[in-house]
Amino acid sequence: MNLDELYQSIILDHYREKHHSGLREPFDVEVHHVNPSCGDELTLRVQLDGETIADVSYEGEGCSISQASTSVLGDLIIGKDIEAFGTLYTDFLEMMQSKGAITPDEDRFEDAIAFAGVSKFPARVKCALLAWSALRDAVSQATDKEN
Amino acid sequence: MSLDVQRIREEFPVLHRTVGEYPLIYLDSANTSQKPRAVVEALAAHYLERNANVARAMHVLGAEATEAYEGARARIARFIGAEAPEEVVFTKNASEALNLAANTLGARLRPGDEVLISVMEHHSNIVPWQFACERAGATLRWFDVTDDGRLDLENIDDLINERTRVVSLTHVSNVVGTRNPITAIAEKAHTVGAVMVVDASQSAPHERLDVTTLGGDLLTFTGHKMCGPTGIGVLWGRGDLLESLPPFLGGGEMIEVVTMERSTFAAPPYRFEAGTPPIAQAVGLGAAIDWLDSVGMEAIAAHEVDITQYMLAKLTSIDGLTMLGPTEAVDRGSACSFNLDGIHPHDVMQVLDSRGIAIRGGHHCARPLHKRLGHQSSTRASAYLYTTHEEIDVLADALVFARNYFGAR
Numbered sequence: 001m002n003l004d005e006l007y008q009s010i011i012l013d014h015y016r017e018k019h020h021s022g023l024r025e026p027f028d029v030e031v032h033h034v035n036p037s038c039g040d041e042l043t044l045r046v047q048l049d050g051e052t053i054a055d056v057s058y059e060g061e062g063c064s065i066s067q068a069s070t071s072v073l074g075d076l077i078i079g080k081d082i083e084a085f086g087t088l089y090t091d092f093l094e095m096m097q098s099k100g101a102i103t104p105d106e107d108r109f110e111d112a113i114a115f116a117g118v119s120k121f122p123a124r125v126k127c128a129l130l131a132w133s134a135l136r137d138a139v140s141q142a143t144d145k146e147n
Numbered sequence: 148m149s150l151d152v153q154r155i156r157e158e159f160p161v162l163h164r165t166v167g168e169y170p171l172i173y174l175d176s177a178n179t180s181q182k183p184r185a186v187v188e189a190l191a192a193h194y195l196e197r198n199a200n201v202a203r204a205m206h207v208l209g210a211e212a213t214e215a216y217e218g219a220r221a222r223i224a225r226f227i228g229a230e231a232p233e234e235v236v237f238t239k240n241a242s243e244a245l246n247l248a249a250n251t252l253g254a255r256l257r258p259g260d261e262v263l264i265s266v267m268e269h270h271s272n273i274v275p276w277q278f279a280c281e282r283a284g285a286t287l288r289w290f291d292v293t294d295d296g297r298l299d300l301e302n303i304d305d306l307i308n309e310r311t312r313v314v315s316l317t318h319v320s321n322v323v324g325t326r327n328p329i330t331a332i333a334e335k336a337h338t339v340g341a342v343m344v345v346d347a348s349q350s351a352p353h354e355r356l357d358v359t360t361l362g363g364d365l366l367t368f369t370g371h372k373m374c375g376p377t378g379i380g381v382l383w384g385r386g387d388l389l390e391s392l393p394p395f396l397g398g399g400e401m402i403e404v405v406t407m408e409r410s411t412f413a414a415p416p417y418r419f420e421a422g423t424p425p426i427a428q429a430v431g432l433g434a435a436i437d438w439l440d441s442v443g444m445e446a447i448a449a450h451e452v453d454i455t456q457y458m459l460a461k462l463t464s465i466d467g468l469t470m471l472g473p474t475e476a477v478d479r480g481s482a483c484s485f486n487l488d489g490i491h492p493h494d495v496m497q498v499l500d501s502r503g504i505a506i507r508g509g510h511h512c513a514r515p516l517h518k519r520l521g522h523q524s525s526t527r528a529s530a531y532l533y534t535t536h537e538e539i540d541v542l543a544d545a546l547v548f549a550r551n552y553f554g555a556r
Contacts, residue, residue, distance in 0.1 A: 038510075063494050064553070
C-alpha cells in the first residue's frame with residue numbers, strides 16, 4: 001500500500017490549513033452529520049441566495065481525509081448554483097466508488113481530484129463523503145425551507 | 148511460569164501471514180482475538196462429523212450434537228467456577244447477554260427505581276439499560292471516572308442507595324484497561340438488595356474468573372475475544388436468580404406448554420435460549436477453553452501483565468503521545484489507548500496498517516468515556532497471549548514514523 005497515494009499533498013495541505021472553517025452567520029440551515037464507526041463529526045451551515053450556494057461554513061472533528069474533503073468542498077462549491085453542486089455530487093460519488101478507476105476532470109473538480117486516490121481505500125471513502133453528504137442534506141433542507 | 152510465546156504462535160497460522168511486504172502484527176485482540184488451529188479444527192469436526200440440531204433431534208446424530216453442545220456448557224461452567232452447567236446461558240455475543248440481563252431485570256423495575264452503570268462502559272452496557280429504564284420510568288445513574296481513567300468511587304454512598312435495583316459494570320475497561328473493584332462494589336450493592344451485573348468481556352480472555360467469589364450475580368462474556376468463534380456469548384447467572392427471571396426471546400425450546408392463549412416456560416438455561424442455538428460455536432468455545440487451559444490461565448495472566456508493562460513503557464516514551472487511562476500496569480488489562488498530538492486516530496491507524504500493524508482507531512464503542520477524558524476518539528493497541536515484545540517495538544517505531552509523516556513538512 002502506498003501511503004502517499006492516499007495522503008496526497010493537496011489533502012495534507014488542506015488538513016493543515018482548513019479553508020472556510022468556523023461557523024458563520026447568516027445561514028439558512030445547520031446540519032450535524034457523524035460517522036458512527038469512527039466518530040468523525042461535522043456541523044455544517046449553508047446559506048443560499050436564490051439558486052446560488054452563497055456560503056458554506058463548518059466546524060468538524062475528524063481525520064485528515066474528512067477534514068480536507070470539507071475544506072476542498074467549500075472552495076469548490078461556494079458561489080456555485082445548486083444544480084451544479086448536484087451534478088458534481090453525483091460525479092464525485094461515482095468517482096469515490098470507482099476504486100481508482102475514474103480519473104476526474106481537474107477543471108471541474110479542482111483540488112477534489114486528490115480524492116481519486118482515496119477511492120482505492122474502501123474504508124476511507126466514507127471519510128471523504130461526510131462533508132458532501134452533509135452539504136447535500138443542508139442544501140435540500142434549505143431549498144425546502146425557501147419553498 | 149512463563150509462556151513459550153513462539154510455540155503458541157505456531158498454533159495461529161494467521162500470525163505468519165504478511166500484509167503487503169510486512170509481516171502481520173496483530174494488536175487488535177481486544178476487538179477480536181485470533182483463533183488457534185485447535186478451535187478451527189473442533190468447529191470443522193463438529194460440522195463434518197456430528198452436525199444436527201440439538202435437543203429436538205432424536206436420532207444418533209442429534210444425540211451426539213446435543214452431547215457436544217451440553218458438554219461445552221459444562222466445560223464453560225467449570226472454567227468460570229459455576230456451581231452447575233444450568234447456570235450457563237448461551238447467547239450470540241456479550242451484547243445479547245447484556246440485553247438479556249437488562250430486559251429480564253428490567254421487567255422488575257418500577258418508576259423511581261435506579262440502575263447504576265459507569266461512564267467507562269462499552270455501549271453494550273449502556274444502551275440496553277437506557278432502554279430498560281425508559282420502559283419502566285426508572286432512573287439511569289452512573290459512576291464518573293477520575294482523570295486517569297479509574298472508576299471514581301467518591302460518591303458511591305449516594306449512587307448505591309435504597310432505590311438502586313441493578314449495578315452493571317465492566318470488570319476491565321475495553322478502552323483504558325482499568326480493572327474495577329467489582330467485589331467491593333458488589334458487596335455494597337448487595338447490602339441494598341441490588342443485583343450486580345458484570346461485563347467480563349475483557350477479563351475472561353486473560354484470567355481465570357471465579358464467579359463464586361467475584362461478587363456478580365450475572366456475568367457476561369463473549370467467545371470471540373478468547374480464541375473462540377464469533378456468534379457465541381455467555382450469560383452466567385446465580386441459579387436462584389436465573390430461576391426468578393422471566394423469558395427474554397420467545398420461540399422454540401424455551402417453552403414448557405404452549406396453548407393458543409398462553410404458554411409456560413422451560414427452566415433455565417433453556418428458558419433464555421429460544422430457537423436453534425449457536426451449536427457449533429458453543430462447541431468451538433468449549434475447544435477454545437480446553438486450549439486456553441492447556442496453555443494455563445495463570446501463565447496467560449502473567450504474560451498480559453508483562454506485555455502491558457512493556458507496551459506502556461514504550462508508548463509513554465514517545466514524544467507527543469498522550470495515554471488515556473492508567474500508565475502503570477497495576478490493576479489494568481492490556482488495552483492501551485492513546486493519541487498522537489494533532490493526528491486523528493484514523494490517520495494513525497492508516498499509517499500503521501500500511502506497515503502491517505493492525506490496531507483500532509475510533510471511540511471503541513465507548514463515546515461517553517472518550518468525551519469524559521476530553522478526547523474525540525483514540526488509537527488502541529491491545530495484546531494477547533501471542534503478542535511479543537518485538538511486535539511492540541515495531542509498533543513504537545511505526546508510531547514515531549506516523550508522527551513525523553503528519554508533522555510539518
